[in-house]
Amino acid sequence: MKKPHVTIHDIAKELNVSASTVSRALQNHPRISESTRTAVQKMAEQYNYQPNVAAASLRSGRSKTVGVIVPRINRNFFSNVIGGLEESLAASGYHLMICQTHEQYANEASAIQTLINARVDAIILSISMETRNNEHLQGLMEKEIRLFFFDRALEDVETGSVVVDDKLGAYLSVKHLLEQGYRRIIHVAGADHINIYHARKEGYLQAMNEAGIEVPDQWILEKPLMVQGGEAAFLTGMNLSPKPEAFFCAGDYAALGVLQAAKSNGVNVPEDLGITGFANEPFTAFLEPSLTTVDQKGGVMGKMVAQMFLNCEEKTTLSATCEKIVLQPELIIRNSSILNR
Amino acid sequence: MKKPHVTIHDIAKELNVSASTVSRALQNHPRISESTRTAVQKMAEQYNYQPNVAAASLRSGRSKTVGVIVPRINRNFFSNVIGGLEESLAASGYHLMICQTHEQYANEASAIQTLINARVDAIILSISMETRNNEHLQGLMEKEIRLFFFDRALEDVETGSVVVDDKLGAYLSVKHLLEQGYRRIIHVAGADHINIYHARKEGYLQAMNEAGIEVPDQWILEKPLMVQGGEAAFLTGMNLSPKPEAFFCAGDYAALGVLQAAKSNGVNVPEDLGITGFANEPFTAFLEPSLTTVDQKGGVMGKMVAQMFLNCEEKTTLSATCEKIVLQPELIIRNSSILNR
DNA sequence: AAAAACTGTACAATCGATTGCGCAAATTCA
DNA sequence: TGAATTTGCGCAATCGATTGTACAGTTTTT
Incomplete structure (x- = not known):
């Protein structure tokens, strides 16, 4: 029936x-x-x-769906962004089609193909760690599918983007450490070819520079931003002499690794060692000591990308798509970086 | 061009x-x-x-997309399930269309409509807290769109589902507490009309029963499963005399609330009070003490639902869709529940 | 009053892939 | 050798919505 x-x-x-x-x-x-x-x-x-979207899509060439490509859907930040996107776009009758790259370029390229194939009206992308060029994006231009970046963007692609001011976030975090009295601050960095990690390093350097502190190369430890990377950074860093006084980590999981390594080596945080992370993962609030970090406003970011897309859809001018929005990050000061003296 | x-x-x-x-x-x-x-x-x-999906969909009536409805996309468990779904379905050429209900029935009903409208080939659903009946699902039968539940299912709907054995998970957790020597164990419960929370309560009762412990009504505290709910449960529970020796919480956030309240009230965990949670949220591993909890196998669950759907697609028999798979949960024993004597 | 402009609607083509039906050529069977 | 079957492929309808064009009837303009 x-x-x-x-x-x-x-x-x-x-x-x-x-x-x-x-x-x-x-x-x-x-x-x-x-x-x-x-x-x-x-x-x-x-x-x-209810109109048949397939028919409308076939005739009009527009599908009322937007493709989203993220490294991993189950990372707190990305799922927050997707949540924000979904809320804003659903309200305007758009659907979301979601792909994950697992940080691999090949997956990203095939996701793009998949979404072109699905005739999405736009693609919203945060590039994988492996992505270093825009070859896989050429097809989008040919097919006149709009592209937007969020968070991780390729510098040389002219398109709209919403990112957080990573340099500022890093700057605020390091400045806070300096104000607390920490001087010899190690930076646990991410892969430098990714814009956000590069920017975080820049913010670190600027803060250190303004404080008149020379940063030797050994203070910048590029590691995989995971617990193990943090542990490795701790071991490497604590071998320096004089010993470092704080770690500014470009990711929360790395900061967690540093924290755990510090504890198991009998180093007191924050008294002997200050630690700050980046991303405001939910767990950071519950660590002991709770971890100072930088919030990247995932939900807001999702909503703003959605809004940017919707604006473009209204005025059919295909130009003006390359607006670049930079959100202010928020430094969340917790116990891992507070020196009471 | x-x-x-x-x-x-x-x-x-x-x-x-x-x-x-x-x-x-x-x-x-x-x-x-x-x-x-x-x-x-x-x-x-x-x-x-690349075939035009809109055209194929229009003609064939099948869209090669699957709708997914979850309470919140940015909950670790749900995003893990979605991750698993995406991996399996993408491999077979299916897309995912994702909606969130924010735990509200009205949103769930409208998501269903949206997905029917999008002519999805199936809907994969984990119901909201507010959902108590299946009226909003009637349209699916009429349109012959397959439905699958995962985790949170409506008992009276005949359809395929993949759930975790919540009763077993609870049973294992409480049994573990009992084996450690805790006797007076409080249960911080979720809304009883949701199948999973009801099952967790049953598991708790069974374990207590087998241990020959009578459970007075006051030991079961139905609370919102969030930090505040846990705090409230702690305060209520600790007013009982004799005082409880452990809390088995139906959710990790509630367990966190109990833990934080215990600490700020000078109650030592696990010595004076054992605590266990449910869901294996990432933060539970990093708490101090780390929190014993139950893993629900989100990724596996997603893959299994995907497989169930794909099997149905192969044999075009519309029956045999109501297979019910029950996964074994895994008790993850950590420090919050270990009494060394 | 004739011409011009506007209103309200229908017709038919179109988007791209799928599929039942039909037909000719090739092959098998009797 | 003629009939029956099989093989390979094209025609044209179809899915449902959109949209340019046409056209009759009305209203406005000159």
Whole structure:
């Protein structure tokens, strides 16, 4: 007893008008009389008519869906962004199609193909660690699919983006450490070719520079930003002499690694060693000591990208798509970096 | 310089055959000769032909997308499930369309409508806290859209589901507490009309029962499973006399609330009070003491639902869709529940 | 009053892939 | 050799919505 979907033809037949009139009435086309318009709309309501997106998409070439590509969907930051995107876009009748790259370029390229194939109206992308060029994005230009970056962006692609001011976040974090009295501050850095990690390093260097502190190369430890990377950084760093007084980590998991290593080596945090992270992962609030970190405003970021896309859709000008929004990060000061003296 | 998408007609023209031949060749239709088949496929490859999903969907009525509805996408468990789903389904050429309910029935109903409207091939659902009946699911039957539940399921709907054995998880957790020597164990429970929370309570009761412990009503505290709920439960529970010796919480955040309240009230964990949670949120490993909890196998669950759906797609029998898979949860024993005596 | 402009609607093509039907050529069978 | 079957492929309808064009009837302009 399958009830088929109601079509405009069903409505048309019921009202003795043509399907095109129904279509126009539903779009509030000016050339449809008030009376038939309301009649059609009432009938559509009554039958719970839902337009067939496939048909509309086929004809119009626009699918009312947006593709989202993230490294991993189950990272707190990314799922927050997706949450924000979903809220804003669903309100305007758009759907989300989600792909993960697992930080691999090949997956990213195939996700792009998949989404082109699905005729998405736009792609919202945060590039993988492996991504260093934009070859895989060429197809989008050819097919005139809009592209937006968030958080991790390729510098040389002219397109809209919403990022957080990573340099500022790092700067604030390091400045805070300096104000607390920590001087010899190690930076546990991420892969330098990713814009955000590069920017975090820059912020670190600027803060140190302004404080008149020379940063030797050994103070910058590029590591995988995971617990193990943090542990490794701790061991390497604590072998220096004089010993470092604080670690500014470009990621929370690395900071966690440093913290755990410090504890198991009998180093007191924050008294003997200050630690700050980056990302405001939920667990950071519950660590002991709780971890100072930088919030990247994932939800807000998602909403802003959505808004940027929706703006572009309204004015059909395909230009003006390359607005670049930079959000202010928020330094969240917790116990891992507070020296009471 | 927009390059339009390549269609079967382009390929047909190039090879001087008809579009239908191209279509059949690409589907390995038996009535197409080996030679033209390979010629078509080679040409399709060369032109990087991608079928237009909208057109295929319109004609065939199947969209090659699956709708997923979760309470919140940025909860660790749900994003793990989605990750698992995405991996398995992408491999078979399916896309995911994701909606969140924010635990509200109205949102769930409208998400269903949205997905019906998008002509998804199936809907994979974990119901919201507010959902108590299946009225909003009726439309799916009429439209013959397959439905699968994961984790949170409605008992009275005949459809496939993958859940974790919540009762067992709770049982194992409470049994572990009992083996450690804790006797007066409070249960911080979730809303009882949700199958999973009901099952966790049952597991608790069974373990207590087997240990010959009578559970007075006051030991079961139904609270919102968040930090505040845990704090409230701690305060209520510790007012009992004799004082409880452990808290088994139906959620990790509630357990965190209990833990924090215990600490700020000078109650030592695990010496004076054992605590266990449920869900294996990432932060639980980093608490002090680290929190004993139950892992729900989110990634595996996602993969299994995906597999169940794919199996149904193969054999076009619309029956046999109501297989019910129950996964074994894993008790993760950490420091918050270990009494060394 | 004739011409011009506007209103309201229908017709039909279109988007791209799928598929039932039909037909000719090739092959098998009697 | 003629009939029956099989093979290979094209034609044309179809899915449902959109949209340019046409056209009759009305209203406005000159």
